[in-house]
Amino acid sequence: MKKMLGAAAALAYVSVAVTALQGQQADGPKYQGGTELVRPTDYREWPFLGAGLGLTYDADRGPGAQNQPQNFSNVFVNPSSYKHFMQTGTWKDGTVFVLEIRASATGTAPNTTGRFQTGVVAIEAEVKDSKLPNGWAYYEFGRGNAIRETAAPLTGQREAGCIECHTKHTAVERTFVQFYPHLLEVAKAKGTVKAGY
C-alpha cells in the first residue's frame, strides 16, 4: 500500500512537473546572448498552419511576375501556442512562428503540371514575447545553404516594414490567420478577428 501511495505521489509529481514545464513554455523562444533567437531544430514536428505558393510580401510583383520561379511558404507554430490558439483564438506570450520557404518543381510522375516542394530557400521567424521592445519581433536565419543557428531581431527600417505589414494586413493580432483556414474558423468563433479586417 505504501508503494502504491508512493507511486501515486510520484505520478502526481510527474504531472505537476509536466505542467510546470508547459507553464515555462518549454517550446517557446530560446535566446542566446539575450536577444539572438535560437532557430528551433524541431519545427518540422510542430503543428503546420498552412502553405502558399508565390505568397510573397510584395503587394505587386510587377509585370512578368508570373514567369518567375515561385516558392512555397510553409508556416509552423510551437505546439503549446497552437493549443492555446485553438482554445482562445489568441496568441500567448512565447509564441514562435517559423516560416520555411522552399523552392518548387514540376514534371514528376504521376503528375505533369502541378508543383511540389523542393529545397529550403530561407527560414524566418516571428515571436510574441512581452520582454521584447515591440511585443513581437522578426528574424531571418539566412538563405539556401547558409541557414544560421541564431538570428538577431530585425531593426530599423526592416523591422518597421515587418511591423507595418503585420499590423495593416493581418487578420488576428500580427499574424496572417487569413491564410490558415482552420485557425480562421476558430478566430471567427471566438471573435478575435481584428475589427476592420
Place this chain on the structure above:
Amino acid sequence: MKKMLGAAAALAYVSVAVTALQGQQADGPKYQGGTELVRPTDYREWPFLGAGLGLTYDADRGPGAQNQPQNFSNVFVNPSSYKHFMQTGTWKDGTVFVLEIRASATGTAPNTTGRFQTGVVAIEAEVKDSKLPNGWAYYEFGRGNAIRETAAPLTGQREAGCIECHTKHTAVERTFVQFYPHLLEVAKAKGTVKAGY
C-alpha cells in the same frame, strides 16, 4: 527514503507504460467493425510532410488544365511513424498517411498573385498494416461538407489503381517521398530509395 524509492519505481512504471503505449502504436490506425478506418481527428497536429498545388493523380490533366481551379494537397503522417522514418528511412507497421486536399484562392493583401489554402475539398488516407490483405490500404473519407468519420478500404478496380500508381511512381515503398524533400534526404542517406526510381 522509502517515498523516494516509491517515486523512482513509479517513474520507471510511467516510463515503461509510455514505451508500451508507443509499442502498441497509440497513434496508429483505429478500425471500426474490423475494417472501417476511423478518420484521425488530430492529424493537423501530426508532422506535415509536404504540400503541392495542382498535384493530382492524373498523368495528364489534358488541354486547358492550367485554367482549372487548382487544389492544394497537404500530407501528414502519425508521429511515431515519422520518428521511425527519420531514423530508418522506412515506414513501420501501423503507419497512417492523411492527405488533406484544400481549395486555393488568391488576391488577398499584401500579396496579389500567389495562392493560399482555403476550405477542405477531400480527405483521404493510406495505411501500412500487416493485417491488411495487401499490406497497404487506401481510404476516401468524402468531400467538402460530407466528410465521414470512418471509411471502408477501397476495393476492386479503385484499389488496383491506387496500388498500381503507388507501386510504379513512388520513391520509397508505396509512398511519394519524392514530394517530401526532407524525408527524401533521409531515404537517400539510408539507401531506402527504390531501385530503379
